[in-house]
Amino acid sequence: MKKTVAIDMDNVIADIATNWISLYEQEFGVRVEKAELLGKPEDFAFPDPAAARSLIYKPGFFRNAPVIEGAVEALKELQKDFDVYIVSAAMEFPNSLLEKHDWLAEHFPFISWRNIIFCGDKSVIGTDFLIDDHLKNLDFHKGMPILFTAGHNVNVTKHTRVNNWIEAVELLKAHVEVV
Structure with missing residues (x-):
């Protein structure tokens, strides 16, 4: 067996990280580098954590990764x-x-x-x-x-x-x- x-x-x-970075830039015009995410809770790595978290609820967030x-x-x-x-x-x-x-x-x-x-x-x-x-x-x-x-x-x-x-x-x- x-x-x-x-x-x-x-x-x-x-x-998901690459997708999140891309969506954040599209939605809010701010580019976050992957290196800035290192060692931080996922949504708190973005300049506006609440705005970043809101993206998770948008259609396509998971589908387009x-x-x-x-x-x-x-x-x-x-x-x-x-x-x-x-x-x-x-x-x-x-x-x-x-x-x-x-x-x-x-x-x-x-x-x-x-x-x-x-x-x-x-x-x-x-x-x-x-x-x-x-x-x-x-x-x-x-x-x-x-x-x-x-x-x-x-x-x-x-x-x-x-x-x-x-x-x-x-x-x-x-x-x-x-x-």
């Missing part, structure tokens, strides 16, 4: 050795449920609808591994939590960290070979 891996969407396979480099190839590779699940806390933002569904259908059509879990609280996810960018999800995971580097978590020292999809695949494949 294959081991299971749950993979978050935002800032793990979907480049670019794919994180290497994610498509990595997930295809991982499917050879793992049961891969996409797990996203999509309930907080009204538009995100349909937008995330459509985004996955476009960019990851090889992930079955049976392997997509939209939830509110990821602590109920019981996979062998969880790749996520937030401690609020990783701290309570019963399997092995893996922190995917994002601007807001660069100073976090908790959990095993991967900086990109090449490192993520290497780490997971090493675990399969050891077990």
Whole structure:
């Protein structure tokens, strides 16, 4: 039986930070560099945090995010050795449920609808591994939590960290070979 891996969407396979920066500039005329986001909570990295947060509720915010480099190839590779699940806390933002569904259908059509879990609280996810960018999800995971580097978590020292999809695949494949 294959081991299971749950993979978050935002800032793990979907480049929400790049999309957010672009939308903020379009909406408010202020360019924020990605380096300015480092080590800060996502919306607080912008000059006007409330304005930045308002963008999350606008149609298209989740639907139009670019794919994180290497994610498509990595997930295809991982499917050879793992049961891969996409797990996203999509309930907080009204538009995100349909937008995330459509985004996955476009960019990851090889992930079955049976392997997509939209939830509110990821602590109920019981996979062998969880790749996520937030401690609020990783701290309570019963399997092995893996922190995917994002601007807001660069100073976090908790959990095993991967900086990109090449490192993520290497780490997971090493675990399969050891077990």
